Amino acid sequence: MTVSLPNDAFQQTDRGETVTADALTAAMVRVTRPRWKRMLAQVSRFWLLAVFIVVWQLVSTYGQRINPQLDVMLPPPTAVLSAAQDLMARHVLMTHILDSLRRVLVAVGVAALLGVPLGLAMGWFDRFQAVVDPVIEFIRPIPPLAWIPLSILWFGIGDAQIEYIIFLAAFFPIVLNSMAGARDTDRYLVRAGLSLGARPHDLLFTVLLPGALPNIFTGLRIGLGIGWMALVAGELVAAPSGLGYLINNARTIFRSDYILLGMVLIGVLGLILDYVMRQLMRISMPWHRAV
Amino acid sequence: MAQVDVAHISKVHVSAKGEPLLALRDVSFHVENHEFFSIVGPSGCGKTTLLNILAGFEQPTRGEARIDAERITRPGWERAVVFQEYALFPWYTVIENVRYGLRRKRLPEAEQIRLVKHYIGLVDLTGFETRYPSELSGGMRQRVSIARALAVNPLLLLMDEPFASLDIQTREYMQDELLKIWQRERPTVIFITHSIDEAIKLSDRVAIMTPRPGRIAEIKTVDSLRPRDLTNPALVRLATEVRSWLRQQVFETSPVA
Helix, strand or coil: CCCCHHHHHHHEEECCCCHHHHHHHHHHHHHCHHHHHHHHHHCCCCHHHHHHHHHHHHHHHHHHCCCCCCCHHHHHHHHHHHHHHHHHHHHHHHHHHHHHHHHHHHHHHHHHHHHHHHHHHHHCCCHHHHHHHHHHHHCCCCHHHHHHHHHHHHHCCCHHHHHHHHHHHHHHHHHHHHHHHCCCCCHHHHHHHHHCCHHHHHHHHHHHHHHHHHHHHHHHHHHHHHHHHCCHHHHHHCCCCHHHHHHHHHHCCCCHHEEEEEEEEHHHHHHHHHHHHHHHHHHCCHHHHCC | CEEEEEEEEEEECCCCCEEEEEEEEEEEEECCCCCEEEEECCCCCCCHHHHHHHCCCCCCEEEEEEECCCCCCCCCCCCEEECCCCCCCCCCCCCHHHHHHHHHHHHHHHHHHHHHHHCCCCCCCEEECCCHHHHHCCHHHHHHHHHHHHHCCCCCEEEEEECCCCHHHHHHHHHHHHHHHHHCCCCCEEEEEHHHHHHHHHEEEEEEEEECCCCEEEECCCCCCCCCCCHHHHHHHHHHHHHHHHHHEEEEHHHCC
16 A cells, blocks of 8 residues: 655645745755855844944934033043043053953952852752852852952952952852752763763763853853953952053043943953853853754 | 572652652562563552662662672662663763763773774664764664663663653664664663563563562563564463553552552
8 A cells, every 4th residue: 555645735835835846945045044144144133232322422412412511421432432542542451451351360260260169069969068058148148349348458459359359249150050050960860870880080070060061151151241240349449450440540530431431341341251151162062052 | 691689679768758658569580691581560660769779779678689699789880771761971972972881991992992883883873973962863862872881791781661752663663673782792681661562572581560569470481582573372462461460450559540
């Protein structure tokens, strides 16, 4: 007996057109768009941002006719740009950027070095978690800002004090996400490993760590983001340089264009750092891409 | 390969409410070298608990399990396990999954590669070596899992409803493949299933377990040549016998049915 397939039925689209093999091939070609079209699609994502910048420019320049104080209250993007040129000409802008970047990366790096193992241990060993959790939950709600006076007493004035403030901001999301990652470990993978002759330290590197990696990366991304947000607080009191210093210093001399420049740079650099983290995540977890 | 002795094993679980729950009651049996031994029973009869004890994941409350006279106290490669949900490492390719146990055994590099190649070929997955588990179908994943278990050259292969989450066509195909592999490599196999047909098709002997508390009620010998035709009258009779017997057991112990 032969089975006759309802050919017509599944070769028709929902609009009732009959699809021939050629049309299917054409559709497949259409699905894989040329490279320039894909790049255009990427760029076109930013149209709302462009509108935002244009509106800002218009509000600042034309708003000044109604309210002259707007000149100081909200300088236009062009003023921010010329502030950037001004600082570049004096060779200080790069120093501010690099000093801030270095402090954030050092602080978040230390937070990761301490926070990831602590979080994994808490997620893996229930009894350890039970003891450590109250300590973490007690310190976590204290805002980094509140640590500034003590941190100056402890670390004096300099990078260490600033990095300590950023560290405090980044540490807890890293610990808690690493903990969640270890907690999610698939029990069957642990058993599979053990029944294939794995020793405890084998399980750490072949089951626990790769399994927790997505959560670890989430923690690092959040930690980096919050650490970056804490930069201004870190550089509030006793910094000789940096984007936070730029903002605080501009406040005392009433240069709101410098303030906005500092804010914009923090925003843009934060975006770039997160992009780098996402790429790192993609590269280090090839099995996540493969579906 | 190995002989397995299970002697008077009982297991008490503690329920979520903290009440003790008798999962296994006085289970004893002996499995011969090279034997394909199945355990069938309704769900919740403690089949998986029994397998976990043989694998070393759980300890019996009473009694003991021995493999080649050595008492089982913890997991080890000499008792490799094939899980129902495959339990492949999602972050490793097919090669690295199959190689996992060989690395832990610290075999020489060349030997590892030779064995990986052999077992990937044995389960017919040549050409898929660099795929991740997420890129494979259910049947292919289970074949990787079987290759991974066989590659360490275990004394005993423990299989916990390995084909239960596969569709019927794939399941039958996998049963045939498993038989071929078993006939070629001759490992001792303890195979857990709730499918009577599957047990009869594959096994030398079939142990029937009662619902909780799990007890071995009877052990049937299937002495028909493989590959077996399940429409063979003798096998049909055996299956019917087991089925009606199990049904009776369920009726007797379950107040609802």
